[in-house]
Amino acid sequence: MAGRRIMVVDDEAIIREGINRILSGSEFFVETYANGYLALEKLQESSFDLLITDLKMPGMGGMEVLKSIRVLQPEMPVIIITGYSSVDTAVEAMKNGAVDYVSKPFTPDEILAKVNSALEKKAVLVDDIYLRKELRDNHGFDRFIGASAEMQKVYRRIMQVAPTDSSVLITGESGTGKELVASAIHKNSQRRDQVFVAVDCTSLAENLLESELFGHVRGSFTGAVQTKTGLFKVADGGTLFLDEVANISLTTQAKLLRVLQEREVTPIGGTQPVPINIRLITATNRNLKTMVADGSFREDLFFRLNIIPVDLPPLRERKGDLPLLIAYFLKKFADEMGKEVRGLAPDALALLEEYPFSGNVRELENIIERAVVLVEGGLIKKEDLELTLPEDEEGENIHACSLIPQSVYELKERKRHLREIAVEPIEKAFALNALKRNNWNVTRAAEQTGMLRPNFQALLKKLGISIRGQWDN
Numbered sequence: 001m002a003g004r005r006i007m008v009v010d011d012e013a014i015i016r017e018g019i020n021r022i023l024s025g026s027e028f029f030v031e032t033y034a035n036g037y038l039a040l041e042k043l044q045e046s047s048f049d050l051l052i053t054d055l056k057m058p059g060m061g062g063m064e065v066l067k068s069i070r071v072l073q074p075e076m077p078v079i080i081i082t083g084y085s086s087v088d089t090a091v092e093a094m095k096n097g098a099v100d101y102v103s104k105p106f107t108p109d110e111i112l113a114k115v116n117s118a119l120e121k122k123a124v125l126v127d128d129i130y131l132r133k134e135l136r137d138n139h140g141f142d143r144f145i146g147a148s149a150e151m152q153k154v155y156r157r158i159m160q161v162a163p164t165d166s167s168v169l170i171t172g173e174s175g176t177g178k179e180l181v182a183s184a185i186h187k188n189s190q191r192r193d194q195v196f197v198a199v200d201c202t203s204l205a206e207n208l209l210e211s212e213l214f215g216h217v218r219g220s221f222t223g224a225v226q227t228k229t230g231l232f233k234v235a236d237g238g239t240l241f242l243d244e245v246a247n248i249s250l251t252t253q254a255k256l257l258r259v260l261q262e263r264e265v266t267p268i269g270g271t272q273p274v275p276i277n278i279r280l281i282t283a284t285n286r287n288l289k290t291m292v293a294d295g296s297f298r299e300d301l302f303f304r305l306n307i308i309p310v311d312l313p314p315l316r317e318r319k320g321d322l323p324l325l326i327a328y329f330l331k332k333f334a335d336e337m338g339k340e341v342r343g344l345a346p347d348a349l350a351l352l353e354e355y356p357f358s359g360n361v362r363e364l365e366n367i368i369e370r371a372v373v374l375v376e377g378g379l380i381k382k383e384d385l386e387l388t389l390p391e392d393e394e395g396e397n398i399h400a401c402s403l404i405p406q407s408v409y410e411l412k413e414r415k416r417h418l419r420e421i422a423v424e425p426i427e428k429a430f431a432l433n434a435l436k437r438n439n440w441n442v443t444r445a446a447e448q449t450g451m452l453r454p455n456f457q458a459l460l461k462k463l464g465i466s467i468r469g470q471w472d473n
Contacts, residue, residue, distance in 0.1 A: 003029065006048060055093065079118055099118045141184070145325050147324065150313040162184075169288075171309065171311050171312070196239050242283070250452075264276060322353060330372065
């Protein structure tokens with residue numbers, strides 16, 4: 001068994017180091033982690049032959065790690081370490097997929113025997129008969145269209161994670177179908193008969209978003225004329241989907257983390273916490289790891305949300321699905337409009353195959369809908385698409401239709417981008433002026449502007465403003 005990779009997770013350094021010494025001497029490759037969050041992050045990008053995890057750990061316990069492993073790497077055997085050698089604990093761990101358990105204190109021979117036994121047992125992979133049937137019958141899955149290898153990976157991850165209650169973080173560019181993934185997970189879960197609540201975190205101001213999520217009591221703030229039940233409570237028993245979670249403020253992030261840790265929510269202005277039972281799914285088109293690094297997203301919340309990641313590929317990386325998607329949207333809009341459209345002319349299909357689709361599947365849907373409206377015959381021609389490819393990679397001489405929004409969605413994205421460009425100089429002037437007025441003292445500058453110091457620091461990082469070389473804080 002030389003060369004087998006083993007991961008050890010335990011909050012006690014003496015246990016980690018002890019197992020490492022025992023197994024490394026037997027020619028295993030061992031990696032150790034002090035908590036479940038770090039272990040799961042590693043398991044999202046790398047495979048191991050065996051996991052040994054403590055049952056009782058702060059933050060994320062071994063049972064939660066075990067349940068997540070059954071989704072990330074279902075074939076990997078797991079051994080639970082417990083100082084609580086009761087039969088009930090062992091049975092619960094085995095029910096959740098552990099192949100064995102060992103009680104503290106243990107001997108080197110005992111650990112070696114457990115490891116060798118676990119590695120000899122044949123892994124049972126997740127049954128994907130239902131998935132294969134969906135692909136065979138529908139060339140897709142749920143409301144998704146596509147049979148490419150990239151999308152089959154997404155479908156398999158949905159079916160693996162759906163039966164669990166693990167938190168899911170869906171990433172992908174705008175228009176790739178992140179809400180469809182969230183809906184598919186809910187529909188294939190044990191909560192399918194309960195409510196599915198979706199929230200767009202960009203559509204509400206911060207104070208309104210907090211009220212929507214957590215609720216408020218009458219008179220808690222100006223305009224609170226009646227008590228409002230928050231969406232966390234509305235989704236009780238079901239699934240809550242937070243779209244574009246990267247856009248919530250650090251203040252709201254802290255409250256969200258507390259709700260997830262305590263599994264209870266306190267309405268704004270209220271004093272009594274209310275217990276909740278929800279499955280949380282979040283989504284973003286931004287890189288949360290980068291945001292954690294620059295201080296605009298909490299690391300502890302990122303770990304709590306990113307238990308099971310689902311990454312959606314952009315349309316340009318799965319062009320093999322293009323004919324299926326085109327056929328689906330053609331039929332959909334032709335039926336809706338009562339028009340007989342047989343298909344696309346060769347020149348129209350060739351243009352779509354070369355088109356970059358910055359708006360992904362949603363943009364393709366808008367293009368086909370427009371073409372079905374405009375086509376006068378039974379075959380959509382190149383000119384009916386009203387598209388032209390960019391002339392060069394530098395973006396010079398790009399056709400006007402690539403600059404002018406062709407749909408409400410494209411208009412929204414273009415306006416958002418222009419707002420970001422316009423706002424940055426104002427934000428920079430605001431921050432620099434506040435620092436200069438307060439002799440480059442960050443704390444005083446934050447107080448004078450009415451911002452919390454962490455938020456002001458995050459703004460400085462975002463703008464690339466450094467106080468080094470200036471006055472002491």
